[in-house]
Amino acid sequence: MSNSATLKMDAAAEHSLLDDGVQGLIGQPLDRVDGPKKVAGKAPYSAEYAFDNLAYGVLVGAPFARGRITAIDDTAAMSLPGVLAIVSDPDKFLRNSGQGGQNEAPVQNAHEVFYMHQPVALAVAETFEQARAAAAAVVVRGEPIDGEYDFEARLDTADTPDDGVIPPATSQGDIDQAMVDAAVTVDGIWTTPGQNSAAMEPHVSTAIWDDDGLTLYGAYQMVASDRMQLADALGLDPEQVRIVSAYVGGGFGSKLGISSEAVASAIAAKQLGRPVKTVMTRQQVFDATIRRSNTRQRIRLGADENGVLHAIGHESLSSNLPDEDFFEPAGIATHFLYRGEHRRITHGIVRMNRMLSGSMRAPGEAVGLLALECAMDELAEKLGLDPVELRKRNIPDIDPEKQIPYSARKQVECLEEGAKRFGWDRRNRTPGAMREGEWLIGHGVAAAARTNQLMQSEAVARLTPEGRLVVETDMTDIGTGTYTVLMQIAGEMLGLPADRVDVHLGDSRFPPAAGSGGSWGAGSSGSSVYLACRKLREQLAEKLDCDPAKLTLKDGEAIADNRRVAITDLIGDGLEAHGRIEPGKTSESHTQSGYGAHFCEVRVNAVTGEVRVARWTAVYAAGRILNEKTARSQCYGGIIFGIGAALTEALVHDPRDGRIVNHDLAEYHVPVHADIPQLDVVLLPERDPYANPLQAKGIGELGIAGAGAAVANAVYNATGVRVRDYPLTLDKLLSGLPPV
Known part of the structure; x- marks a missing residue:
């Protein structure tokens, strides 16, 4: 029997084995299993790993917002006590943070500056305080040029992003005529400012090299793709890179991709032959990671006298650096939330010399519904209709754009x-x-x-001879409860109490998961754990010589055909299974x-x-x-x-x-x-x-x-x-x- 299970979601999963479980773990409001470790200070965050001969890094930012660096003068900095190096390799430093899910590093070359405080060097010293003083003493010389800073003045320069997972534009019917014909209309502009994720834990990386390559202890949400980005940035084979991100003190999207401190720490550690830890200051997190973009959104609603929408428009502009693909998809929920046969939803990017904009919790919906749901309130008032009733009247029977x-x-x-x-x-x-x-x-x-999404994820589940269940996947827990939820899935599937399930996360040596982002973490990584445990159930059923459908597992015992056997009597030297989930046709057949x-x-x-x-x-x-x-x-x-x-x-x-x-x-x-x-x-x-x-x-x-x-x-x-x-x-x- 193969010890691997793969499921592609090409059809509805009408029956779930979680409904057959009798362990009583699924759905319960259990305390987080990592909670006691965190409150006792025993859960190591990325800045807390201790290494002998550790050096400390502090990033140096560009003193102008647009232009070219001509020299980095480290003379004064290197004369300070404890200073080890000023690292400034322009071919390796990241211009900005990476986005989640990409396998390539962000645009590089620190010679060219695109926004104020863009990281261009790293000061390394024996202590953090010495490194901070050295960073302040570094003199960055350059040739500043005029940049673009006024969003409102550049609205007519916006470009349309390329088609991707999120469509930048859709149009059907004739919204302009529908607005003319409507009994009641709303047509207004809403604006939202940029925002910062403001996670409690700042961005941090500790880099250490050995004969096998680089190990980076970093605060990152997507280990599998971050490993690829880091390898790409350093010109390494991915097999030479290991990322450990066991505990993350919040991310909200800001830690989806690698940031400048990760690459800088790795370069410095290689150059010095000793571990280097770089922790961003709070100001650097604001200045040089990502922001949620500001937006300008025009909402148009046209309804008949009964409040039924016939026209719905959502045209939005956001800002980003030149050559960046990300745009804030403010209209993402507008595609399917309400009816209206005449529709126009567009997105544009205004290119500016502000720090990178990227994903922040609920990119699109978080700011898009700030506009759309207020426009619905204005429409309800004009109609003299209860705002709840207006929404109920406009819930479509099928997706109004995809017709699914x-x-x-x-x-x-x-x-x-x-x-x-x-x-x-x-x-x-x-x-x-x-x-x-x-x-x-x-x-x-x-x-x-x-919007709900399923992403490819893998996990391994292992029953030890002692009757413990071990789950491994490089999925991360950014404070969302992943350790606990995966324990509940695995324990329910194998009939084991919580204290007999061990979940190991956040290490690129484990099978690759989708990572923490897009609200797909529990559904995707949890499904891979489910599949691995389903395969273990089949192996136990084979050992017990029974139909897997008739097998009941509870409190470490296997029950079938009027027999009750301790699973330790079935495991032998141990059992192992691998699970893999992939998105399939259901992501296209149903919204x-x-x-x-x-x-x-x-x-x-x-x-x-x-x-x-x-x-x-x-x-x-x-x-x-x-x-x-x-x-x-x-x-x-x-x-x-x-x-x-x-x-x-x-x-x-x-x-x-x-x-x-x-x-x-x-x-x-x-x-x-x-x-x-x-x-x-x-x-x-x-x-x-x-x-x-x-x-x-x-x-x-x-x-x-x-x-x-x-x-x-x-x-x-x-x-x-x-x-x-x-x-x-x-x-x-x-x-x-x-x-x-």
């Missing part, structure tokens, strides 16, 4: 359950009419949608997405314009929930992200040179505990057989989708002031507030 069916979809149920729990029938119906003293009270709603609905109450001070989020209910449907606690936690995080996008978060660029002015957590304002009320999150029961054999869909990015729009709609409801320029800071509200 949806997979599992509980969009209506999310709206109805959320309205019931929140008390939507008791909402404020007249903007600016409900108040308590100087506090204006408002209520808002928004829909959530996040797959998670759905949700947000209901929000805000209080706005009529004197100061201060906005406080007072109450929140969110309901989601995302297929099978693998762990209720970790899933709900992901939803909490997404909602908080959305509140930050609505009210406080914005990168501020100096118009003279594009530098980020507020490049730390003192000036870039993320929500804190006092800003967030108790969040009521409901996860509806659902199974999606078209998604994967787990019948689960991604939830990590679904939480943020639409959340900020619910805040904005509630602020309008409280004040009567419509703000289409995010974030909704008090200066944008004050002039329109009703008198006290």
